[in-house]
Amino acid sequence: xxxxxxxxxxxxxxxxxxxxxxxxxxxxxxxxxxxxxxxxxxxxxxxxxxxxxxxxxxxxxxxxxxxxxxxxxxxxxxxxxxxxxxxxxxxxxxxxxxxxxxxxxxxxxxxxxxxxxxxxxxxxxxxxxxxxxxxxxxxxxxxxxxxxxxxxxxxxxxxxxxxxxxxxxxxxxxxxxxxxxxxxxxxxxxxxxxxxxxxxxxxxxxxxxxxxxxxxxxxxxxxxxxxxxxxxxxxxxxxxxxxxxxxxxxxxxxxxxxxxxxx
Numbered sequence: 263x264x265x266x267x268x269x270x271x272x273x274x275x276x277x278x279x280x281x282x283x284x285x286x287x288x289x290x291x292x293x294x295x296x297x298x299x300x301x302x303x304x305x306x307x308x309x310x311x312x313x314x315x316x317x318x319x320x321x322x323x324x325x326x327x328x329x330x331x332x333x334x335x336x337x338x339x340x341x342x343x344x345x346x347x348x349x350x351x352x353x354x355x356x357x358x359x360x361x362x363x364x365x366x367x368x369x370x371x372x373x374x375x376x377x378x379x380x381x382x383x384x385x386x387x388x389x390x391x392x393x394x395x396x397x398x399x400x401x402x403x404x405x406x407x408x409x410x411x412x413x414x415x416x417x418x419x420x421x422x423x424x425x426x427x428x429x430x431x432x433x434x435x436x437x438x439x440x441x442x443x444x445x446x447x448x449x450x451x452x453x454x455x456x457x458x459x460x461x462x463x464x465x466x467x468x469x470x471x472x473x474x475x476x477x478x479x480x481x482x483x484x485x486x487x488x489x490x491x492x493x494x495x496x497x498x499x500x501x502x503x504x505x506x507x508x509x510x511x512x513x514x515x516x517x518x519x520x521x522x523x524x525x
Contacts, residue, residue: 263343263386263434272393275341279403286436288339292405293360294320294414296455296488301517302328302417305484310450313478316342316434319349320416321453326427327418334447336435341404343434347387350428351377353421364402371395384430412490440467445477452478456488458501468504476508476522485509485520 307328379385461467509520
């Protein structure tokens with residue numbers, strides 16, 4: 263995050279609250295909409311290098327909760343990095359898992375007064391939300407409607423459980439997993455949520471994701487996937503065929519993994 267980008271990100275986020283479509287930006291998931299208990303408990307995170315989709319922030323927090331050595335994040339929606347810091351502040355200063363974005367902005371003003379930025383990312387996020395306060399933005403319009411989303415589950419149920427997971431240090435990559443990526447680092451575990459749902463009928467997009475994951479994973483590294491819209495075995499056949507050359511599949515219809523074969 264850079265200070266020079268804050269004004270642009272703020273102005274674009276105002277458009278998002280008006281339901282405008284802007285490439286690289288969009289509404290944010292307020293909370294996880296998949297079962298992270300089901301998808302993560304059978305994978306060893308301890309002292310592993312992890313890359314997680316940022317989304318609501320729950321995948322990153324789950325990875326830290328499971329004692330990963332290092333957790334980086336990616337997302338095609340840049341606004342997720344700002345929400346991540348709002349989540350951290352809410353947990354740290356309000357002892358709540360999620361912010362009160364649907365109750366007006368008085369809570370936000372009180373919260374921001376408590377924030378003492380520890381790094382550049384946190385400072386940028388603070389300035390971003392201060393602009394929204396000044397502009398009297400209805401922050402609830404930055405988020406997808408909760409009632410329209412599946413209800414997910416996390417391994418943690420209280421803010422107290424996450425007090426050791428609140429480091430503001432986070433390397434964030436604003437990237438689209440469907441576009442070719444250069445691997446700056448490689449990882450032991452990658453969490454991609456239900457991203458593959460968006461390519462279920464497009465072999466070229468599935469190939470792009472598969473190639474990116476191959477570059478980003480260490481040998482025998484694991485990709486953790488979810489599916490929220492596919493509920494039949496045949497809907498996975500093409501995906502599994504494309505991944506089969508480089509990955510071993512394990513799991514079911516809602517939560518499953520691909521493990522990279524040794525080369």
